[in-house]
Amino acid sequence: xxxxxxxxxxxxxxxxxxxxxxxxxxxxxxxxxxxxxxxxxxxxxxxxxxxxxxxxxxxxxxxxxxxxxxxxxxxxxxxxxxxxxxxxxxxxxxxxxxxxxxxxxxxxxxxxxxxxxxxxxxxxxxxxxxxxxxxxxxxxxxxxxxxxxxxxxxxxxxxxxxxxxxxxxxxxxxxxxxxxxxxxxxxxxxxxxxxxxxxxxxxxxxxxxxxxxxxxxxxxxxxxxxxxxxxxxxxxxxxxxxxxxxxxxxxxxxxxxxxxxxxxxxxxxxxxxxxxxxxxxxxxxxxxxxxxxxxxxxxxxxxxxxxxxxxxxxxxxxxxxxxxxxxxxxxxxxxxxxxxxxxxxxxxxxxxxxxxxxxxxxxxxxxxxxxxxxxxxxxxxxxxxxxxxxxxxxxxxxxxxxxxxxxxxxxxxxxxxxxxxxxxxxxxxxxxxxxxxxxxxxxxxxxxxxxxxxxxxxxxxxxxxxxxxxxxxxxxxxxxxxxxx
Ligand code: NAD
Numbered sequence: 001x002x003x004x005x006x007x008x009x010x011x012x013x014x015x016x017x018x019x020x021x022x023x024x025x026x027x028x029x030x031x032x033x034x035x036x037x038x039x040x041x042x043x044x045x046x047x048x049x050x051x052x053x054x055x056x057x058x059x060x061x062x063x064x065x066x067x068x069x070x071x072x073x074x075x076x077x078x079x080x081x082x083x084x085x086x087x088x089x090x091x092x093x094x095x096x097x098x099x100x101x102x103x104x105x106x107x108x109x110x111x112x113x114x115x116x117x118x119x120x121x122x123x124x125x126x127x128x129x130x131x132x133x134x135x136x137x138x139x140x141x142x143x144x145x146x147x148x149x150x151x152x153x154x155x156x157x158x159x160x161x162x163x164x165x166x167x168x169x170x171x172x173x174x175x176x177x178x179x180x181x182x183x184x185x186x187x188x189x190x191x192x193x194x195x196x197x198x199x200x201x202x203x204x205x206x207x208x209x210x211x212x213x214x215x216x217x218x219x220x221x222x223x224x225x226x227x228x229x230x231x232x233x234x235x236x237x238x239x240x241x242x243x244x245x246x247x248x249x250x251x252x253x254x255x256x257x258x259x260x261x262x263x264x265x266x267x268x269x270x271x272x273x274x275x276x277x278x279x280x281x282x283x284x285x286x287x288x289x290x291x292x293x294x295x296x297x298x299x300x301x302x303x304x305x306x307x308x309x310x311x312x313x314x315x316x317x318x319x320x321x322x323x324x325x326x327x328x329x330x331x332x333x334x335x336x337x338x339x340x341x342x343x344x345x346x347x348x349x350x351x352x353x354x355x356x357x358x359x360x361x362x363x364x365x366x367x368x369x370x371x372x373x374x375x376x377x378x379x380x381x382x383x384x385x386x387x388x389x390x391x392x393x394x395x396x397x398x399x400x401x402x403x404x405x406x407x408x409x410x411x412x413x414x415x416x417x418x419x420x421x422x423x424x425x426x427x428x429x430x431x432x433x434x435x436x437x438x439x440x441x442x443x444x445x446x447x448x449x450x451x452x453x454x455x456x457x458x459x460x461x462x463x464x465x466x467x468x469x470x471x472x473x474x475x476x477x478x479x480x481x482x483x484x485x
Contacts, residue, residue, distance in 0.1 A: 016044020018318030018330030
């Protein structure tokens, strides 16, 4: 290591959507920035091993499913021929293009992108071990401010830690090296259901085991209902309130023993198993103990509203700084931290962080949820618009959706929005705007929405609130002290 340390105003550790958004904004604000990550280009888990590759595969799954279901309205395609090598190459091409683009954007902004791993020497200095693919060696970097954006990794469970190529985590499952005949998905959360959907569309018999009594625990049951019905069709089995207690590799697969309400009496053999039981924050940054940065009980770095840690020169953002572990939350936190560093009077205080589960149908929500309203014993009115009454949903042959608004009965402010249905992930952005802008139900009702589109379901849910929806006749019930339908 050379004795002379290079220096920067802002050092960002980790180049995922949190880290690169922070570094790019810092450069735009005229600060000298270094962005450190082992990968060849910025992107992080989201672009290399998460959101982007999984959404590419989910798009392929959707094409397959739509082609199969077109028989419903008289169009019968022959069985698809799936070229896995080509599908994988296309998905990898998407990742390469996007990460390459980010590398270029970093260069254009004169962000010093350092390919390597950072360790803290103290609260003002990093030691950076250059990645072998880069120049190699180790160097020091003095910083005025550091932003820790090291993300998260898949959680593991000792009883499920079988070291075998048959047992996949979310990263290896994205490689789709083959289409197994049978797959057990452990964990009915975001990843389990999204990747389970991909494998089922490719032709695998997928079984899901979830330890809680419903899929996507914590998400409004109202929204999970229509998804659950469809999952019953595409998955061979869904075992709720059930756990895997033992896995053993055998010649033809993995023998799995279950325990719980819906556990099969005998162990079952699966060709492959995907373990998706949550993620853990990457808060063990080497040398962190040489600073005052504090890590809480659940492993998240403790931060304030400015995303500053207990060490005044160090900030933390994204998955490592707390839930929800979502890319768009990380980017906004990163931009907040940088603005604070630049001396702007800002704080991270969103009213609505949207969440989207990219299953088929998609589930999306933002702001207050019905579960949360019940938990907090808050009186809200819930206005639901069933997609069976939407012309657009019918023309898409997808009438199973629901759009609902949670409205404060006194002020008539929209507090939360929940949507289940095809394309819900795109539609929720209007809900975010409504909640953040403190829109009233009447604002949403009076905003003219284009016809025929699914976006009309948001407007008509607001009409339902006033008992005046054109396409729904249903008097509104108000339940005091808890969420009412
Ligand atoms: P998750 O928390 O969404 O789901 C994990 C599920 O596993 C839970 O339902 C849990 O009850 C269950 N579980 C835990 N232990 C179990 C056991 N022993 N047996 C059976 N079930 C068990 O976690 P995930 O799906 O791994 O995803 C991790 C995180 O990644 C998510 O919370 C989310 O923040 C993020 N993510 C987001 C998206 C998106 O935005 N669309 C997609 C993928 C991942």
